[in-house]
Amino acid sequence: MPLALTVADRAAYRVERVTGLADALARLNQDGFDVVVLDGALPDRHQSVAALRQATPHALILRFSAEHEGGIEWRVVGDGTQGRITRDDADADGFLPTLATLVAHRANQEALHLSEARFRSISEASPLGIFVSDDQGACIYTNPAYHEISGLNFGETHGTDWSMAIHPDDRPGVLAQWHDALRNQTPFQAEVRFVRGDGSVVWTRLNRAVTQDGAMCLGHVETVEDISQRKATEAVLRAAEDDLFAERERAQVTLNSIGDAVLSTNMQGSVTYLNSAAETMTGWPLADALGRPLAEVFRIVDGTTRQNAPNPAQRAISEDRTVGLAANCLLIRRDGTESAIEDSAAPIHNRDGQVAGAVIVFHDVSKSHAAAIKLAHLAQHDFLTGLPNRVLLTERISQAIGLAHRHHAQAALLFIDLDHFKNINDSLGHGVGDQMLKAVAERLSRCVRATDTVGRLGGDEFLILLPEIDQPEDTVWVAEKILASLATPFLIGEHELHVTPSIGIGIYPDDGIDVDTMMQSADTAMYHAKSKGRNNHQFFTSEMNARVVRRLAIESRLHRALKQGEFELYYQPKMDLVSGKMTGAEALIRWHDPELGLVVPEQFMAIAEECGxxxxxxxxxxxxxxxxxxxxxxxxxxxxxxxxxxxxxxxxxxxxxxxxxxxxxxxxxxxxxxxxxxxxxxxxxxxxxxxxxxxxxxxxxxxxxxxxxxxxxxxxxxxxxxxxxxxxxxxxxxxxxxxxxxxxxxxxxxxxxxxxxxxxxxxxxxxxxxxxxxxxxxxxxxxxxxxxxYPVPAKEFALSLDQQVHGLRE
Ligand SMILES: Nc1nc2c(ncn2[C@@H]2O[C@@H]3COP(=O)(O)O[C@H]4[C@@H](O)[C@H](n5cnc6c(=O)[nH]c(N)nc65)O[C@@H]4COP(=O)(O)O[C@H]3[C@H]2O)c(=O)[nH]1
Incomplete structure (x- = not known):
């Protein structure tokens, strides 16, 4: 007698009895039943159970047993049924609820089974490593991905602690982090190194959580992700970043330590960078300058016209080449002050080789400009008086001669030497001497026209060039003016000083047709003026040349005179005015030149002094x-x-x-x-x-x-x-x-x-x-x-000594 039970829901259920296998099968084909109970006396039970199973594959098929002992037994027996139910159970009031519980339990078992199967397939397919441990922390499950990552198999992980695979250096930190997460009930995640079974190291990211049932800890689940690849990429990226940083730092330090100012702009002409030197030179701090138009930060004008100078960055960008700044460029600082600058602009290219902006490199040339001008001035001017020196004078005389030659005109050169100037220098010192020379230079400059040149040759020698004269006599009034101008005493400090000039005049073309001859002629005429008693002017005459020749001759003969013993001392007595007796003598040198005859000191001592x-x-x-x-x-x-x-x-x-x-x-x-x-x-x-x-x-x-x-x-x-x-x-x-x-x-x-x-x-x-x-x-x-x-030779003087009655005797 088959018995079928259907559970509609937990509270309501229905039981139907059918007799015979055929009816039961027909009924089962009509409706779904949860439990089928077979009469124990059913013939050919195996075949019946198989037919029933086919009709209702999901129903629980039980066998009815007439025995009283036992209760519901839940086991598949040899006939294909899945358990047996006794008569006692069937008679009892709780029979049907028991069956219902049985059905529910079976459903749970199946659901659990399904869930486990699902978990297993997920975990086995998961790329994440999974490590499940019990409430004591001992491993009860690890998935294939975990084995792959850790290099351990389940046999090696089973029963171990979750932190076992973590690199010993990382372990203390990770455990501390885990305990913190536990204490604070926050999610735990860490990036640690695993030491694999073969000893190699792999970077992983761990997630770990407690499996709980209410407050009760059932165990832990840990997922492990292999992040070695990411870490390697990160390391490469970090190295690249480090390199980039070092590169930038190096560039920054270099740019800030070079003396040149560096400024860059983008394609729109906005400032993108300034180094320290550029900040100083433009007066714009980087922070203020960034993003501003270049023309505002880097204002340049032409030093001569004061017009805005062309923007070199724009040219560098449009022409895609390095361009120099316009010459004579002035940079106007933020505060309005100016400095002369020099240098260039070059285009900046991006990775694709496209022009992306420009960089301007410049430096202050104010000082070097000033120094160059000063140097050029110094090279051509006398440092003391500021007058043209020999170099510039020579140039001007040469120009004047060239002009005079072309126009068939005449030019004059006045050679001026101050008389006894050495006395002032020697007595009152060079300081006073220098001031005197400056004062003389000023007075001389006032004696001539703007087209004339007053220069100083050195010492107390001055030269005046009159490039346009109609006749030699025209120079007389200039010479007279000079004599009159210098006649007024000079007040230098507390000293009232007098100085007179000796002026020699040479005329182009009569007295020379080149610079050297002209200067020589004027010089010779000046010596003539000196010999004429000083404080006068003399024109050069050809006879004067003889004197110059004689001077040169004396110098060369003096050398010989010393070697050949041509000098002699004369002695002149000094007398006591009261007693009339000789008190001493002055030794005075004389020179017996084989050709010139007896030469007195005045004719050679000055030359001897000049040549040492x-x-x-x-x-x-x-x-x-x-x-x-x-x-x-x-x-x-x-x-x-x-x-x-x-x-x-x-x-x-x-x-x-x-x-x-x-x-x-x-x-x-x-x-x-x-x-x-x-x-x-x-x-x-x-x-x-x-x-x-x-x-x-x-x-x-x-x-x-x-x-x-x-x-x-x-x-x-x-x-x-x-x-x-x-x-x-x-x-x-x-x-x-x-x-x-x-x-x-x-x-x-x-x-x-x-x-x-x-x-x-x-x-x-x-x-x-x-x-x-x-x-x-x-x-x-x-x-x-x-x-x-008179001064007399020693022999002659000895006679007068002999006559001395009271001569001093040794
Ligand atoms: N009109 C005139 N002249 C008189 C009279 N009494 C002497 N004298 C000249 O006056 C000069 C006096 O010598 P000084 O003032 O030292 O001037 C000397 C001295 O400065 C220099 N001198 C001569 N001998 C030497 C020497 O051995 N060494 C150096 N360093 N200088 C010398 O040359 C200068 C000229 O020497 P001297 O021609 O010998 O000329 C001498 C002498 O001959 C006089 O009554 N009337």
């Missing part, structure tokens, strides 16, 4: 004078102290004192028989160093005489300090003491000063008894001059 020969000549003079005195002494003559003249060049020579002492030693002359005469201007020039040399001479026992006293510019305070024994009044004052009241006063004053300063005073150039009487009346100590004796 004065030093060896001076040494010869001292040695000869010492030797002579020693000879006189040895011969038992009444020798007197002999004074030698020392020139400035000798006095300042570094070996002067050593050589002097050596000469004294070698000749053996007692020092008190040697005197030294030094000019006033020589001593006052660099008085401090003069003082040191004078003291050294004094320590050697040498008497000192100031020569030409009254012609220089003595400082009284120095005069007092100098260890001088005698002041020698210059013969220019003595000459007219009888007739000229001024000279008489000067001489009286010098004698008075000598008395006050406790110095002896000697007057030179005494020729007459009147002069002698005047000097005596003024209490002058000594005198020297033709009245008492």
């Amino acid at each position: 020969l004065i030093v060896p000549i001076g040494r010869w003079v001292l040695r000869e004078a010492c030797r002579q005195v020693q000879t006189w002494l040895a011969n038992g003559l009444h020798a007197v102290p002999v004074a030698v003249n020392i020139s400035a060049l000798e006095f300042r020579h570094k070996d002067f004192l050593t050589s002097f002492a050596l000469t004294l030693k070698e000749t053996g002359v007692p020092p008190r028989f040697v005197q030294v005469e030094l000019t006033e201007s020589l001593l006052m020039h660099n008085a401090e160093s003069s003082m040191a040399v004078l003291r050294a001479l004094k320590r050697m026992g040498i008497a000192l005489v100031i020569d030409d006293f009254g012609t220089g510019y003595s400082s009284l305070s120095y005069l007092k300090q100098f260890p001088i024994d005698t002041l020698k009044i210059d013969q220019s004052f003595v000459r007219d003491i009888v007739s000229d009241g001024d000279d008489a006063s000067i001489v009286s004053a010098v004698i008075g000063m000598g008395i006050k300063l406790k110095r002896r005073v000697i007057a030179e150039g005494v020729e007459t008894q009147e002069q002698r009487a005047f000097l005596l009346a003024q209490h002058c100590d000594e005198a020297q001059g033709y009245l008492f004796g």
Whole structure:
């Protein structure tokens, strides 16, 4: 007896009984039933069950059992049924609810089975590794992807801890992170390295969560994603970024450390970059300048026209090539100040080689411009007076000659030398001398027209070029103007100074047709003016050339004279004015040239000084004078102290004192028989160093005489300090003491000063008894001059020594 049960829902169910297999099958074919219960006595049960199963594949087929023991047994038995139900159960009230529970349980089992099967297929197909652990953390499941990632099989993962595969270096951090997530109930995710079964390392991303049933922890599920590829890509990207950063940094540092200003623009002409130098030069900080139109930040104008200069960036972009800035360009800074700039603009290309903007590189050339202009000026001008120097003068004279030649005209050159300027320099120092030269330059410039050129050749020599003259006489008024202009005293500091010029004039084409000859002619004429008593002007004449030739000849002959012993010393007595006795002598050099005959110092000493020969000549003079005195002494003559003249060049020579002492030693002359005469201007020039040399001479026992006293510019305070024994009044004052009241006063004053300063005073150039009487009346100590004796050779002088009754004897 088959029995069928249908569960419509949990509360309502229906039972139908049918008899016989055929009816049951027919019924089952009509409707769906959940349970079919078979009578235990059903014949041929196997076939019946198979037929029923076919009719209702999903129904639960049970067998009815008549036994009382047991209850519902849920198991498939040999006949194909899926369990049995006893009579007790069938009789009981709960039979039908029991069947319902049975049906529900089966449904659950099937659903679970299905779900598990679904999970398994998902997990096995999943590219994510899955690691499932129980509530104790021991692994109960790992999927194939996990095996793939970790390099472990289930046998190796089963029962292990989830963190086992994590790289030991990452593990502590990950565990801490996991515990935090647990505590805070936040999702856990981490990127860690797995150490694979074969020891290789793989980057993974882990997600882990707790499987819970209410508050109860059932276990954990962990997913593992292999992110090695991503990590490798990231590493490559990071390396590329690092390289890019380093590259940018390098470029930035380079751009900011170079002296040139760098500015870039985009295609629209907006500023995209400025380096530090560009910020400074434009006055625009990068932040302010970015995005602004280039013309606003980089304002440039033509230095001459003041018009806006063409934008170099635009040209570089449109022509796609490097272009230079317009010449003479001025950059107007943000604050309106300007600076001269120089340089270029170049196009910037993008990856595809397309022009994407332009970069302008520029630098300040204000200083180098100014320096170049200054340098050019310095090369052509005299640093002291600012007048054209020899270089520019030569150029101008050459131009003037060219013009005059073309127009058959004449040009004039005035060579101006200041008379006795050396005295000012030597006495008052170079500072005063320089100011004087500047003042002279100004006055000279005022004497000529704008078309004329006043220049300085050096020292106290000036040159004036008059490029357009009608006749040579036209130059006279210029020369006269110069003489008159310089006649007014100069006030330099506290000094009132006088200076006169000697002017030589050369005319083109009469006196020379090239620059050198013209200059030579004017120079020669100037020397002529000097020899004519200075403070005048002279035109060049051909006869003057003879003098120049003679000068050159003297210089070359002087060298020979020294070697061949053509010099001789003459001696002139110095007399005590009261006793009339000889107190000493001055040694004066003479030159016996085989052709020129007897040459006096005035004709060659200046040349010897100019060419430096004065030093060896001076040494010869001292040695000869010492030797002579020693000879006189040895011969038992009444020798007197002999004074030698020392020139400035000798006095300042570094070996002067050593050589002097050596000469004294070698000749053996007692020092008190040697005197030294030094000019006033020589001593006052660099008085401090003069003082040191004078003291050294004094320590050697040498008497000192100031020569030409009254012609220089003595400082009284120095005069007092100098260890001088005698002041020698210059013969220019003595000459007219009888007739000229001024000279008489000067001489009286010098004698008075000598008395006050406790110095002896000697007057030179005494020729007459009147002069002698005047000097005596003024209490002058000594005198020297033709009245008492001419300078004579040593032999002749020895005679006068012999006549000396009270000569100084060794
Ligand atoms: N009108 C006139 N002249 C008189 C009279 N008494 C002497 N003199 C000349 O006056 C000059 C005096 O010498 P100084 O002033 O030192 O001037 C010297 C001196 O500065 C220089 N000098 C001469 N010998 C030497 C020397 O050995 N060494 C150096 N460095 N300079 C010397 O040459 C200058 C000229 O020497 P000198 O031609 O010998 O000329 C000498 C002398 O001959 C006189 O009563 N009337």
